[in-house]
Amino acid sequence: MELLQAFPAFNMRAFAKNRNLLPVVFTAYGNPVTCSHCSFVNKAVNNFCTNCSYPICPTKDRLVLYNFRMKARKELLVRCENSIIYARNVLYILSTVCFLGLAFLFRDSKQAEFKGVLMSVLAVLFLLLARGSIKNPFPSLLISFLMLLTVAAINTWSNFDTLFTTATGVYMLIAQCIILFYLLNGVKGAFRLDVMVEEFKI
Amino acid sequence: MVEEAYQVQSSCDECEVNVLDHQRFCPNCGAHLSAEPVTINIFNHSSLRQLFFFYFSYLFVCLLVKYTTWFDSYDEMFWIEIVLAVITLRFAWLNRTELRPVLKFNNFRWYLLIGVIGLAVGASSVISYSVQEVNVTFFNSEVSYYKAYRLYYFPALLMIYSIALMPAIFEEITFRGVMYNLTASFLDERLAVIVTAFLFAIMHLSLISLIWLLPFGIFIGHLRRKYNTIWYGVVFHFMFNFTAVFIDLYRQGEVPSFISF
Numbered sequence: 001m002e003l004l005q006a007f008p009a010f011n012m013r014a015f016a017k018n019r020n021l022l023p024v025v026f027t028a029y030g031n032p033v034t035c036s037h038c039s040f041v042n043k044a045v046n047n048f049c050t051n052c053s054y055p056i057c058p059t060k061d062r063l064v065l066y067n068f069r070m071k072a073r074k075e076l077l078v079r080c081e082n083s084i085i086y087a088r089n090v091l092y093i094l095s096t097v098c099f100l101g102l103a104f105l106f107r108d109s110k111q112a113e114f115k116g117v118l119m120s121v122l123a124v125l126f127l128l129l130a131r132g133s134i135k136n137p138f139p140s141l142l143i144s145f146l147m148l149l150t151v152a153a154i155n156t157w158s159n160f161d162t163l164f165t166t167a168t169g170v171y172m173l174i175a176q177c178i179i180l181f182y183l184l185n186g187v188k189g190a191f192r193l194d195v196m197v198e199e200f201k202i
Numbered sequence: 203m204v205e206e207a208y209q210v211q212s213s214c215d216e217c218e219v220n221v222l223d224h225q226r227f228c229p230n231c232g233a234h235l236s237a238e239p240v241t242i243n244i245f246n247h248s249s250l251r252q253l254f255f256f257y258f259s260y261l262f263v264c265l266l267v268k269y270t271t272w273f274d275s276y277d278e279m280f281w282i283e284i285v286l287a288v289i290t291l292r293f294a295w296l297n298r299t300e301l302r303p304v305l306k307f308n309n310f311r312w313y314l315l316i317g318v319i320g321l322a323v324g325a326s327s328v329i330s331y332s333v334q335e336v337n338v339t340f341f342n343s344e345v346s347y348y349k350a351y352r353l354y355y356f357p358a359l360l361m362i363y364s365i366a367l368m369p370a371i372f373e374e375i376t377f378r379g380v381m382y383n384l385t386a387s388f389l390d391e392r393l394a395v396i397v398t399a400f401l402f403a404i405m406h407l408s409l410i411s412l413i414w415l416l417p418f419g420i421f422i423g424h425l426r427r428k429y430n431t432i433w434y435g436v437v438f439h440f441m442f443n444f445t446a447v448f449i450d451l452y453r454q455g456e457v458p459s460f461i462s463f
Contacts, residue, residue: 042229043229045229046229046230047229047230047231047232048227048228048229048230048231048232049227050221050222050225050226050227050228050229051226051227052226052227053226053227053232053233053234055232062232065231065232066232069232069233069234110339110340110341111340111341113340114336114340114341114410118409118410121409121410121412121413122409125412136393138389139389139393139396139397142397143396143397143400146257146400146401146404147400147404150261150404150405150407151404151409153261153265154265154268154269154407157265157269158269187244188243188244191243191244191247191250192243192244
């Protein structure tokens, strides 16, 4: 309150005395200019807004450059989203395949029943991760990638003898590589998307 | 003018005009000044890279133990425990600044500690009996930890050291300490709890164990997030494993000798 009372309207003497305490807006480069796109305060000498890159004085050539850059960023955003969608679809496919494992429950063997239960658990897990990737793509796909990479490592290590010498082993290897490829792309896309969306929000 | 004296200056890659540190786009040509979106890569993120490296070092050692015949007895397993402890301490040292606050027993409450211990004992008893039932029903086999330790002096104490104490301390430093901090540096803390719980669960290399290890990891992660300390998690983990050891000793008829010792 004391500080406010020290600055009555148009009290130039108090202003001159205490100007060092006031926030600095005005600089030697001239009057500040407000960006017409994001309302960020820029220097008048700027050609582009330093917050959103929109031209301060929107001439035709500057607008073309701005639109070109924005288009490139949006295309990249779409590519990232596509890679996330592919990864999510892979998770849905895995979930479906695991749900097919429920058929094991109908076999007359305790171990097959156990396998069936295990497959159902995995199916639910993949389904939850796929659904989670809609709201939080990066953590969901990161978890999926690490989990499947671990499973692939276990599978490769435990079946190393048959992996390269039998048809089943080779198919398994190819399937693992395809799944991991799409998931890694999804993780990379989700990471990039998070960074870009943050920037777009600013 | 005074304000600008504190700001670091660099130059735009495209037009080489001097720009200030806080500017996101070049004031002269409008080019993006931080990393270009095309160059943003998951592998350029230092925390993520460290997380991957730490996780796969751990995973490699665990796979080595599980899928080779080199570590069949505790003589070799002892050294594996030491290796895992060294890996953990190495990464803990690298992240010591972020780790130091959670190594203190913050927000200590007796009733909470007793609750955590009670919950660990209860959960471990239920899970030990369920796993035993699953093994007997589906595989006609009975798994016992004691058999691997009975050749040594003081097998019960050795079991507590190897199954309860070492994993409780070092796994908690690994997952709720280092990995949690690394994950929380690029994710929301709630998501960090879930990610570390998954990492913790799959590191045990057993798909069926995911059923209880996942809630286990989420619960301990929640304790870590809420009280900003790993010690409730360590106590929970220790008591959980200790109860499993105790039940195993009880099944083998070794509890009287353990108590008399």
